[in-house]
Amino acid sequence: xxxxxxxxxxxxxxxxxxxxxxxxxxxxxxxxxxxxxxxxxxxxxxxxxxxxxxxxxxxxxxxxxxxxxxxxxxxxxxxxxxxxxxxxxxxxxxxxxxxxxxxxxxxxxxxxxxxxxx
Amino acid sequence: xxxxxxxxxxxxxxxxxxxxxxxxxxxxxxxxxxxxxxxxxxxxxxxxxxxxxxxxxxxxxxxxxxxxxxxxxxxxxxxxxxxxxxxxxxxxxxxxxxxxxxxxxxxxxxxxx
Numbered sequence: 001x002x003x004x005x006x007x008x009x010x011x012x013x014x015x016x017x018x019x020x021x022x023x024x025x026x027x028x029x030x031x032x033x034x035x036x037x038x039x040x041x042x043x044x045x046x047x048x049x050x051x052x053x054x055x056x057x058x059x060x061x062x063x064x065x066x067x068x069x070x071x072x073x074x075x076x077x078x079x080x081x082x083x084x085x086x087x088x089x090x091x092x093x094x095x096x097x098x099x100x101x102x103x104x105x106x107x108x109x110x111x112x113x114x115x116x117x118x
Numbered sequence: 119x120x121x122x123x124x125x126x127x128x129x130x131x132x133x134x135x136x137x138x139x140x141x142x143x144x145x146x147x148x149x150x151x152x153x154x155x156x157x158x159x160x161x162x163x164x165x166x167x168x169x170x171x172x173x174x175x176x177x178x179x180x181x182x183x184x185x186x187x188x189x190x191x192x193x194x195x196x197x198x199x200x201x202x203x204x205x206x207x208x209x210x211x212x213x214x215x216x217x218x219x220x221x222x223x224x225x226x227x228x229x230x231x
Contacts, residue, residue, distance in 0.1 A: 045222075105166055105174050106220060110159060
């Protein structure tokens with residue numbers, strides 16, 4: 001069975017400093033991995049995705065993530081935090097095994113709440 | 119282009135009642151998935167439908183059911199509501215077999231009193 005573990009439930013950074021949100025995954029085969037962001041009272045927005053192409057993935061709003069198979073990690077980074085980055089972030093693995101005909105489900109981590117201090 | 123739409127946005131129900139939540143996928147998307155997000159937790163998979171057939175089911179009781187219509191819109195039904203069913207219900211649409219990417223709607227906030 002596939003799973004993801006987000007190692008920090010809360011992260012606080014000062015505006016202008018780097019952001020690191022950690023995610024480890026468990027998968028029996030090459031996974032598809034995603035990071036989503038959820039602002040208060042809003043839906044989920046895709047930040048970036050890894051689907052077995054380049055291991056360093058660039059997303060929207062300056063976010064990046066690196067797929068490291070040897071460490072089973074997919075950490076999310078941003079060089080300089082902005083106040084608007086304050087939100088809940090979810091690491092997601094796609095479980096393609098469970099569905100049929102190319103269908104699949106998402107398995108979400110428990111989330112990391114990012115706080116950006118002025 | 120319109121994104122995934124869900125209705126209603128908010129709903130308050132009493133224990134034991136029934137509720138129907140609706141979702142319209144992005145035009146051209148034939149797969150719809152439903153997720154439950156309890157406050158403070160990550161979303162949990164409930165169902166996935168493709169071409170009007172159930173293709174996946176999460177660990178939810180039989181009180182939860184869903185269906186997909188010929189226009190690919192979908193309904194999630196929950197019977198005999200419990201307090202623990204209070205959550206944000208998210209719908210996501212996708213094109214099966216292509217990058218596994220799902221697009222989420224804004225959700226329906228269900229409160230059971």
